[in-house]
Amino acid sequence: MADNIKTSSYDALVIGAGIAGGEAALNLANNGYSVLLVEKDLSVGGKMILLSKVFPTLDCAACITTPKVSEISRHPGITIYTGSEVRRVVKKSENNFEAEVVKHPRYVIEDDCTACQLCEQACPVVVKDQYQYNLVGRKAAFIPFSIASPRVAAIDIENCTLCGACEKVCPTKCIDFTMEPEEFLVSVGTVIVATGFRLFDPLNMPRYGYGEYKNVLTSMEMERQLAPTRPFNTILRPGDGKMPDKLAYVLCTGSRDATVGNPICSQICCMYSIKQAQLLMGALPMADVTIYYINIRSFGKGFEEFYEQAKGMGVNFIKGKIGKITEKENGNLVLRYEDINENRLREAEHDMVILSVGVLPNPDAASIFQGEELKLDHLNFIGQARPLANPSETSIKGVFVAGTASGPMDIPDSILSAGSASSEAMSYLIRKG
């Protein structure tokens, strides 16, 4: 083992600090277990922290996430590595796992950064802001987003021109370009995999024109436009800055579609689209919002009422399957669709189209387990050894799965799943294997 590898031990390793990983870590730590929480991104909070509001209550997502994230970040029993990845996990014996973790350099000394953003103002470089889904730019020296945790600057070293402007203005001299990756060898008693999901990339459906037609957005791009920390001052078409007044949602984009390799329902798209439609009716009172759907799946508590509420607000629902989207010279979009109820082909013009993209597996976690195999299910989500009897068990005893790493689910179910995984992990630690 190289001299510069640091060693440490914890009761549990949680991979992924989204809402499920964070909840699982918090449950373990509140019961006296030490936890290492590893997150590849620069902030804790996963995708939820970037949402506008949540369905069906329309509560502010940040208002729910931020206190939880703060509790996780301040808990003395939880050590958090952001901008880090777990490279390898090996099960040596029961209650004895060994993990290799790499912490990538942030080029900012976290403890010294006051989040004053002077470095951000001084930085001359602008690149696409991935936290705003590329709708606007950010600097190469940047705070990921206003409610990021830790709220600490980072340097995007790939795009930095090393001009030194950030260092010159930093009042605490916390920017340090001599930082190198840090490697850790960690011993843990149990592992929870909470690596979340990926969103379907609509570039894989060229007939919808995403990427080519600038007024075709994904639902996450619209989510950012609706959030309080939105990229624009209001809802705008990214193609020309026009305020839209005739918007369309295309449900099941990349879900329930075997032709794109995802035959299952993503479970959240109907409701998040209905949520966004309601928020749009509030933000753009004169706008027409139409949702094109195959079936509305309002299966959860309060979901059907939420759907009825949207209809009552004037959201137009059309049972129709979109064949193709084409763009007019003025940037408007023509949707050619099968009207399922009338059994006819129709066309409709809208000035903005939002693709309700589905949930895809994130199978990367499986490859880090060496020795015993972490099995995936037939859809490439983390396999559940006993999905009915114990949904958090995986193919490796002592490794548990939490949240959407095991399949599509909404936020309350992710938190429930994290509760189950953390309870099982504690039980495993107490039983000693």
Added chain:
Amino acid sequence: MEEAEKGKTSRYLRDKKGVSEEARENLKKFTRIRKSILDALKEGEMTIAQLSQKLSMPGHEVVFYLMTLVKYGQVQTGEIDDMDEYYSYKLKK
């Protein structure tokens, strides 16, 4: 390894690994576009469509760069037109 002076470490990494051509080109592009947008707005408030025509730049690029300048406080949003379609933008005083 020679120890870099605290607060002047960018030179250390620049000497060690250099700066990619892509990063340099990206900076040049943004600097050029930023100047052209700010110069155009010196003449008065403009909508994105007007800026796009004046600068011969695609609308989506104007939206991206203009909104970035709004975010970083160099440009501010003005009034919306009579049709409630397009905002105008002006230099921040």
